[in-house]
Amino acid sequence: MLRLLTRDLIFNARIWLGLVAVSAAGAAAVAVSASLAEAAYRTPGNTGLALYGISGSLLVFTSVAAVVVFSSVAGLTVSLHRRDHALWQMVGIGPGSIRTIVLVQLVVVGTVGAVLGCLLTAPLLQPVANYVFAGSSGLDGVRLRLGAVGAFATVAVVAGLLLAGGSGTARRAGRVSGLELLREAAVPQLSMTRVRWLLGAGLLAVITSVVVGLRGRAPADLETSLSLIPPMVSGLLVAVSPLATAPLARAWTSLVPARASASWYLARNVAFAALDRSTAAINPLVVTIALTGGLYSAHGAVGAFEAARTGTPSxxxxxxxxxxxxxxxxxxxxxxxxxxxxxxxxxxxxxxxxLEAAGGTPGTVVASAAWEAVVQVGTAALLGTVAVASGAVAGVWALGWQSLSAATAGLAAVGVTAAGGLVLVLTATVVPAVLRLRHDPVRVLTAE
Known part of the structure; x- marks a missing residue:
């Protein structure tokens, strides 16, 4: 089993390197929170309490993003391995052993990525502290460093979040049938599993509790709670993505006639056929949009209320x-x-x-990749807008209608973040598509 585990990590290094990069990025975010907690432990008085509060808020935002991203990446990893898992079963490896191998692989790869993230982040902590705390009374002299305890905690948190996000996919890996060897083109349809229903119900309960608790609180105490609602709603949308993502994508893309462009028609159908790939890219973007839009929406809502009450612009x-x-x-x-x-x-x-073997031109191949990125980012932008709008509605519930106009400032953040996401995804799809044109399509297909 150990030999199979290591050989798979080596042979499918391209797939596993994606998980290493994600784990390293997650470790970088958690390491900042851990270093703030260490600094708070060393700092007495109100400054230490402030650092604890900042560390906790950062950890909450990071955890929301990490669970969504890790589950999406882990799910895609298992989906891309489904033929391998089917082959393992055909040679006598049982479902339980496959689940164990997948979980061990996730932990090993996640730990390697987390350690790498800690090593890369440690030298940058103090420059980051110098920038973010510049001019802050009492915080401008804070010294950040990642000690052994903080590094161990960071690796443990990343490994734990990765296990939480990947446990469901490991179970699905054990249920792959041997028929997957015969139907490479078939993509498993997303469905609402028991875990998704439980996670969605739990998030809905937490969101409801937060919204109900907004009434009667001082406006100065509402901004943090309001800024947390959109990320939590985005997590809910991700949990119920089999019910929300594909129908929404089909609905808005149907507004563009299929005959408008052959490349658009191809990209739209590829995005829907490969839902495992599409949702894995869409879900992190939804969280990104909800985080930025929610922060600016909450600040705008509270600022508008205070401006109406005091006459001073926020x-x-x-x-x-x-x-x-x-x-x-x-x-x-x-x-x-x-x-x-x-x-x-x-x-x-x-x-x-x-596509090339069927007569498609190089321009069609590249344009199809670009349109697929547009489908993914457009769907993510719509879902993110729903999450940000929920925060604006909660602001109206807590502060009144005067907060609505400024709460729409979150929509501007949605546009900017979606535009940045489009540039990122276009780069990640179009550049490789251009490079793929160098491959002989016959050799690629015969190698399969």
């Missing part, structure tokens, strides 16, 4: 605060979205070869 969110609170989670989500595209490179190469 201040803009400091760039340092955005970097501190959202830098790590946004990095994790961005790396996750790019990694899912890179991990499916082998399947995309085969799709491109099939």
């Amino acid at each position: 201040a803009e969110i400091p760039a340092q605060f955005v970097v501190l609170l959202l830098g790590g989670p946004l990095l994790l989500a961005a790396v996750g979205a790019a990694a899912t595209v890179a991990m499916s490179g082998r399947a995309r190469t085969r799709d491109a070869a099939l």
Whole structure:
């Protein structure tokens, strides 16, 4: 079993390297939170309490992003291995052993990525602290470092979140049938599993509790709670993605006539056929959009209420605060979205070869890849808008209608984040598509 585990990690290194990159990005975000907690432990008084609060808030945002990203990447990893898992069963490896192998692989790869992330992040902690705490009274002299305890905790948190996100996919790996060897083109349809229903119900209960608790609280205490609602709603949308993502994508893409462009028609159908690839790229983008849009929406809602009450316009969110609170989670989500595209490179190469063999031109291949990125980012933007809008509605519930106009500031953040995500995903899809044109389609297909 050990030999099989290591051989698979080596042979499918391209797929597993995506998980290493995601784990490293997650470790970078968690390491900042851990170093803040260590600094808080060394710092007495109100400054230490403030650092504990910042560390806790950052860990919450990072955890929301990490569970979504890790589950998406782990799910795609298992999906891309389904033929291998079917072959393992054909040679006598039982479902329980396959589940164990997958879980061990996730832990090993996640640990390697987390250690790498800690090593890369440690030298950057103090420069980051100098930037984000510059001009902050009482915090500008904070010294951040990642000690042995913080590094161990970071690796443990990343491994734990990866196991939480990948346990369901490991169970699915053990249920792969031997028929998968005969139907490479078939893509497993997403379905609402028991875990998805339980996770969705739990998130809905937490969101409801947070919204109900908004009434009667001081406006100054509402901004953090309001900014947490959109990320939690995005997690709910990800949990019920079999019910939401595909229908929404089909609905808005149907507004563009299929006859408008052959490449658009191809990209739309590829995106729906390969739902495992599409949702793995969409889900991290939904969280990214919800994080930024939710932060600006919450700040705008509270600021509008205070401006109406005092007549003083609200201040803009400091760039340092955005970097501190959202830098790590946004990095994790961005790396996750790019990694899912890179991990499916082998399947995309085969799709491109099939298209060329059927008479498609190089321009059609590249344009199809670009349109597929548009489908993914457009769907993510719509889902993210729903999450941000939920935060705006909660702001109206807590503060009144005067908060609505400024809460729409989150929509501007949605547009900017979606545009950045489009550039990222376009780069991750179009550049490899151009490079794939160098491959002989006949050799690619015969190698399969």
